[in-house]
Ligand SMILES: [Zn+2]
């Protein structure tokens with residue numbers, strides 16, 4: 001079930017993976033502002049703002065809250081950490097919730113112990 005399709009870095013909204021919002025993984029939540037789904041790469045819950053760009057701090061806090069609810073359902077209260085660093089798609093706001101002490105969800109093919117980076 002692992003997809004080998006390339007995820008390209010792009011600044012073009014037309015080609016933006018997050019704008020396309022394809023339902024290739026399980027979705028946990030959606031509303032007019034955002035959606036939460038398992039990340040294709042990490043298999044952890046990831047929240048995506050529907051707008052291509054970066055939100056103001058107030059909106060960002062609200063989005064992180066929403067992600068926290070999905071993360072608590074998966075990993076339990078306090079069993080996760082919020083990773084707001086955008087590595088692949090820096091110009092479209094999204095954030096991951098990752099399991100405590102880990103980076104990938106255990107069901108991800110890339111799952112390794114914290115500190116050992118997966119070699120693609
Ligand atoms: Zn990810």
Ligand SMILES: [Zn+2]
Nearest residue numbers: 016019052092
């Ligand atoms: Zn986008």
